[in-house]
Amino acid sequence: MMANLRPLGLERAWLLIFLLPTLFGLALGAFGSIFATLSISFMDWDLLTPPVAAGFSNYVGLPDDRLFNQAFWNTLAFAGLYVPLTVVISLFVALGLNRKLPGTTFFRIAFFLPTVSSPTAVGLLWTWIYAQDNGVLNEAITALGGDPVRWLSRDVALYSVVIANVWGAIGGGMIIFLAGLQSIPRDFYEVADLDGAKPWQRLWFITLPALAPSMFFQTVLTTINAFQAFDYIYILTRTGNGNSNMPTLVFSIYRSGFRFFRMGDAAAQAVVLTAIILVLTFVYFRLQKKWGATA
Amino acid sequence: MAQVSVAQLKKTYHKTDVLHGIDFDVADGEFVALVGPSGCGKSTLLRMIAGLEDVTGGKISIGEKVVNDVSPKDRDIAMVFQNYALYPHMTVARNMGFSLYLRGGAKDEIARRVQETSAMLGLSDLLDRLPGQLSGGQRQRVAMGRAIVRQPSVFLFDEPLSNLDAALRVQMRADIRDLHDRLGSTSIFVTHDQIEAMTMSDRIIVLRNGKLEQAGTPLDLYDRPGNAFVAGFIGSPAMNLLPGEIVEGEVRLNDKLTVPAESRAAGSVIWGIRPEHLDWTPEAGSGVISGTVTGIERTGSSDLVIADCSGCRIMAVFQERHSIERGSTVHLRPRPGFAHLFDAETTVRLA
The missing domain is CATH 2.40.50.140 (Nucleic acid-binding proteins)
Known part of the structure; x- marks a missing residue:
């Protein structure tokens, strides 16, 4: 009965009054910032003097911006490693922990811990691990008779940063895959048992196809995260002069805006980043349709 | 085809006794219904025969062989599940032929048997469809087809009709019985619906609270119920x-x-x-x-x-x-x- 009742007259007015602050915040926060970013990307603005219209110059200048280019390729390289590694490793962790064995709860919590920890704290933790002198990793290497590695130098930083980020993302992916695994009907495996499927056949013919929607979701999410990656990378690779050994797109936006005070430039980069993420998500959706991922 | 014997079969889950020593035999080619109210242990009993549940005590034999410790795939049985358990990403043909494929059957042989079975069940036109594109009744047929393709000695049915609407249920009742007669197979059919048990089976086994209440032909149970529970359970109203x-x-x-x-x-x-x-x-x-x-x-x-x-x-x-x-x-x-x-x-x- 109650569900059929619709607010009438005064009731509706009160509803609106109570919802107004939230709606206002939403409009200002979400749509306002999108609108502001788009507008600023067509202006030159240093935060101190009033903004000046600049047409497309901020966009046109991007391909020749050496720092932006470097950040762009770094981000692509990072995403190219981070996305497949995160998806595959979190899938296997979920497969391993999707059983009722003593200790699985402990490991699930352990893998999930980075997701709920402060990124700054985790970033600092990894700086200790990667530190050139007295770092945990280098201590281990020298103890085994090897030479210490400069983990966060320009040549190696990409891989070190990928390792730290993948480690931090496994927990989130694991949760998605565990949920997917637990929604697979037990009947499927019982039929497979009666039919005599071997463990790898169960994985290949039943589990993986049934997980296709989770994999798709996880890939889209991880890709978006890859392009937005900032916190761990910034903490691990920042240099004394405020630069970074592995600048990424978000770092480049931050640098253009709040170090060089080129707000228009930063806004244009943010728009480009959003466009890249949109295009990739669109491509994934098309691929999902084409492969007919059904659940 | 084979006979199935269950002797002093017991099942305990976490210290709770679910089956308290059940004895019965199913003759070669017989159609037997296991019937009882929910929680009576009938599905557990069927799943134990299939090998999907461990045996706590007693013996299950299929043919001459005690199968207590034989893995499900080596028991020469096929089972039709209540929810059909069709793989959603495989076509009807693939679903039906999958068990033969897993057992290393030759491609031509699999195709031939799938063709043959689908013709028998009126599924020939649906072989390229996915389960999601089928009606409930068609899915039920595919689940049957998947079991038949295997040519097992024993068919096990776990409430296969309970997800169908009333009219379809009546029709499938006759169809399943007809298939049983044509294949000459041994069938064990679990249901909570005494009408299904009465109309389909050669013999009914009534279970309650993990105990066998009475076993006999449908009319035996109707005419001479062994106790007040069977009297109240069999017959409608x-x-x-x-x-x-x-x-x-x-x-x-x-x-x-x-x-x-x-x-x-x-x-x-x-x-x-x-x-x-x-x-x-x-x-x-x-x-x-x-x-x-x-x-x-x-x-x-x-x-x-x-x-x-x-x-x-x-x-x-x-x-x-x-x-x-x-x-x-x-x-x-x-x-x-x-x-x-x-x-x-x-x-x-x-x-």
Whole structure:
């Protein structure tokens, strides 16, 4: 009965009054910032003097911006490693922990811990691990008779940063895959048992196809995260002069805006980043349709 | 084909006894229904025969072989699940041929057997569809087809009709029985629906609380239920079961109601009569049960009358249409020779 009742007259007015602050915040926060970013990307603005219209110059200048280019390729390289590694490793962790064995709860919590920890704290933790002198990793290497590695130098930083980020993302992916695994009907495996499927056949013919929607979701999410990656990378690779050994797109936006005070430039980069993420998500959706991922 | 024997079968889950030593045999080529209310252990029993549940105690044999520790795939059985368990990403043909593929069957042979089976089930036009594109009845057929393709010695059915609508259920009942006869297979069919058990099986095994209550042909169970539970469970509408006292050759149901005892038993009893064995009479009299009509359900083919007879709720079914209304008085004569007597304490049938 109650569900059929619709607010009438005064009731509706009160509803609106109570919802107004939230709606206002939403409009200002979400749509306002999108609108502001788009507008600023067509202006030159240093935060101190009033903004000046600049047409497309901020966009046109991007391909020749050496720092932006470097950040762009770094981000692509990072995403190219981070996305497949995160998806595959979190899938296997979920497969391993999707059983009722003593200790699985402990490991699930352990893998999930980075997701709920402060990124700054985790970033600092990894700086200790990667530190050139007295770092945990280098201590281990020298103890085994090897030479210490400069983990966060320009040549190696990409891989070190990928390792730290993948480690931090496994927990989130694991949760998605565990949920997917637990929604697979037990009947499927019982039929497979009666039919005599071997463990790898169960994985290949039943589990993986049934997980296709989770994999798709996880890939889209991880890709978006890859392009937005900032916190761990910034903490691990920042240099004394405020630069970074592995600048990424978000770092480049931050640098253009709040170090060089080129707000228009930063806004244009943010728009480009959003466009890249949109295009990739669109491509994934098309691929999902084409492969007919059904659940 | 093979016979199935279950001897002193016990199952315990976390210290709770689910099956308390069940014994029965299913003959080669026989169609047996395991029936009982929910929680009676019938599905557990079937899953133990399939090898999907461990055996706590006792023995299961298929053919000559004790299969307690044989893996499900080596038991030469096929099972049809309640939810069909069709793989959603595989076509009908692939679903049906998958078990043969897993066993390393040759491609041509798999295709031939899938063709043959799908023709038998009227699925030939649907082989390229995905399960999501099929109706409930079609999915049910595919699940059957998947079992048949295997050519197993024993078919196990776990409430395969309960997700279908009423009309389809009636049709599939006949179809499954027909397939069983054509394939000459041994079938064990779990259901909570006694009509399914009655109409499909050669023999019914009634379970309650993990114990075997009675085993026999459908008409055995209907005509001579071994105890009050089976009497109430088999037959629809259910048998009227009323507590009473045998005094001087009569069953005294209460102060005002007595019926002929038709037995030399004595003491406290449960008197039972099926609704279809109460005949309409125009007038009250000795041995006639009179009461006020509290409900009528007319199906067209028969009238089900519910009456309050001096505090006892009694149901009667008439094939003829009598002018009966809610609130009117009805007189019912138990058909001689059709009443049942059960011991009040043990509920066991009295001779």
